[in-house]
Amino acid sequence: MLVNGIPGNTISIRDRGLLYGDGVFRTLRASQGKVQHWPLHYQKLQHDCHALGIACPSFDLLSAELGELLVRHPDGVVKLIVTRGLGMRGYVPPAGGEPTRIWDVSPLPQYPSDNVTRGIKARVCDLRLSAQPRLAGIKHLNRLENVLAAAEWDDAEIAEGLLLDADGHVIEGTRSNLFLVVHGGLVTPDLSRCGVAGGQRERVMAWAVQHNVSLQVRDVSLDEVLQADELFLVNSIIGLWPVRELQQRCWDAFPLAARIAQYLESGEA
Amino acid sequence: MLVNGIPGNTISIRDRGLLYGDGVFRTLRASQGKVQHWPLHYQKLQHDCHALGIACPSFDLLSAELGELLVRHPDGVVKLIVTRGLGMRGYVPPAGGEPTRIWDVSPLPQYPSDNVTRGIKARVCDLRLSAQPRLAGIKHLNRLENVLAAAEWDDAEIAEGLLLDADGHVIEGTRSNLFLVVHGGLVTPDLSRCGVAGGQRERVMAWAVQHNVSLQVRDVSLDEVLQADELFLVNSIIGLWPVRELQQRCWDAFPLAARIAQYLESGEA
Structure with missing residues (x-):
């Protein structure tokens, strides 16, 4: 655990990350002292900081801190938070403020191996994402919608919940991005009004382009999701989980998802 | 500064208040060792905790901590944050978790006395609140919309910005609630889709009921705001500020707002 480069596990109660959720984060998978796709994650961090007007710490600085962390914690889930830092009272972002850099590591969660091979059971959440x-x-720290959605069920059989917006479009999972296979091509929801554009989503999209598989980013209805040939969820920790069951619909073959999962696991750029 | 009853100014980097903005807060005005309307604020805290499924600390516990704080800091802005506390990794709220209680005090801001007597200049923010x-x-810790809106202007002449929703309804100020005087009665925006229902708003509404002044809580358009007989903004720190100028419209008399301001300042229940 590092806070602004110093070993520690606390931050100031005046940090705007706590006061307003005024910050962004990344979740990385560390394995044998290496983190997958760190440059891609940094690029997304930089994009998200820019969108909020937070001065993103340099790649060199964060890479050095990550290296230090991995020496002591070679395996696990690495979380990096960058907040706007300390502020005077009030919403107005202070000029020239120094962002806070927070690194934390947790053990890799133990998911059933079936999640990857047979696929998961998913549900549709009641909560509707706001636009x-x-x-x-942006992967920002205002995540109460995800918290409320994740609190909706406690059936351990259900591995993920899908989130819709108020217009009934399917947007994402509570902690993952969604892809549909339709007529051999990939479809993933448009995230211009809500949702989080994860790093793993980007890798799947890059795979489609590289392999001449058609890719559409657009609004997707629940009906269309239920009628997809395959359905799968991705994030940097779980990798790729096909969906085996959603509402009354069941799927039992995931040929395209399996090819993509193999690519994601191979760790290619 | 107290964190869970102990003098200190830090919290864990694993507190869900930081990770997800998973908590609520109150802002109180302390004067000569007393805080105004503490029972009302506690009631609202309890309501907000309940809405998020956070176990609200007891009135007695928080009152004791507040008393301790006021001995050392008799005057200023007191901020109370209650988060869901520490959690394992992931959005799902931990069962039986212990909330974190955070108290902080800052100096009372020095606003121009003109704000109260002559009224303020306000603007309409570009950012639209999501529904x-x-x-x-709920006064929760997911406040990035307020941060983005407050960052829109740096003209010190403009004391507050009004926030509209995507449908063009006027909802509130970036850090205050809005009232219109229309035909001698009060109108305040409906907050069932967005906005924060502040304690001072509640007191103004109670005043209207007590004084047989008609009160409507409903959707309000920007046109209607610009055509109001009087316009004013309230929160627990500023008290009541009439609006003197908004877009091309100017106001120079605030008879009803002045009566209400007097009541709010008197500190009556």
Whole structure:
């Protein structure tokens, strides 16, 4: 655990990350002292900081801190938070403020191996995501919608919940991005009004382009999700989970998802 | 500064208040060792905790901590934050978790006395609030919309910005609630889809009922705001500020606002 480069596990109660959720984060998978796709994550961090007007710490500085962390914790889930830092009272962002850099490591969660091979059971959450184009796509610290959605069920059989917006479009999972296979091509929801554009989503999209598989980023209805040929969820920790069951619909073959999962696991750029 | 009853100014980097903005807060005005309307604020804290499924600390516990704080800091802005506390990794709220209680005090801001007597210049923010009925009204820690809106202007002449929703309804100020005087009665925006229902708003509404002044809580358009007989903004720190100028419209008399301001300042229940 590092806070602004110093070993420690606390931050100031005046940090704007706590006061307003005024910051962004990344979740990385560390394995044998290496983190997968760190440059991609940094690029997304930089994008998200820019969108909020937070001065993103340099790649060199964060890479050095990550290296230090991995020496002591070679395996696990690495979380990096960058907040706008300390502020005077009030919402107005202080000029020239120094961002806070927070690194934490937790053990890798133990998911059933079936999640990857057989696929998971998913549900549709009751909570509807709100539309805020200014924050859409950003992995920021205002995550109460995800918390409320994740609290909706406690059936351990259900591994993930799908989130819809108020217009009934399917946007994402509570902690993952969604892809549909339709007529051999990939479809993933448009995230310009809500949702988080994860790093793993980007890798799947890059795979489609590289392999001449058609890719559409657009609004997707629940009906369309239920009628997809395959359905799968991705994030940097779980990798790729096909969906085996959603509402009354069941799937039992995931040929395209399996190819993509193999690529994601191979760790290729 | 107290954290869980112990003098200190830090919290864990694993506190869900930081990780997800998973908590609520109150802002109180302390004067000569007393805080105004503490029972009302506690009631609202309890309501907000309940809405998020956070176990609200007891009135006695928080009152004791507040008393301790006021001995050392008799005057200033007192901020109370209650988060869901520490959690394992992931959005799912831990069962039986212990909330974190955070108290902080800052000096009272020095606003021009003209703000109260002559009224302020306000502007309309570009940012549009998103609609989320599950979080509407709650003073929670997901405040990035307020941060983005407050960052829109740096003209010191403009004391507050008004926030509209995506449908063009006027909802509130970036850190205050809004009232219109229309035909001698009060109108305040409906906060069932977005906005924060502040303690001072509640007191103004109670005043209207006590004084047989008609009160409507409903959707309000910007046109209607610009055509109001009087316009004013309230919160627990500023008290009541009439609006003297908004877009091309100017106001120079605030008879009803002045009566209400007097009542709010008197500190009556």
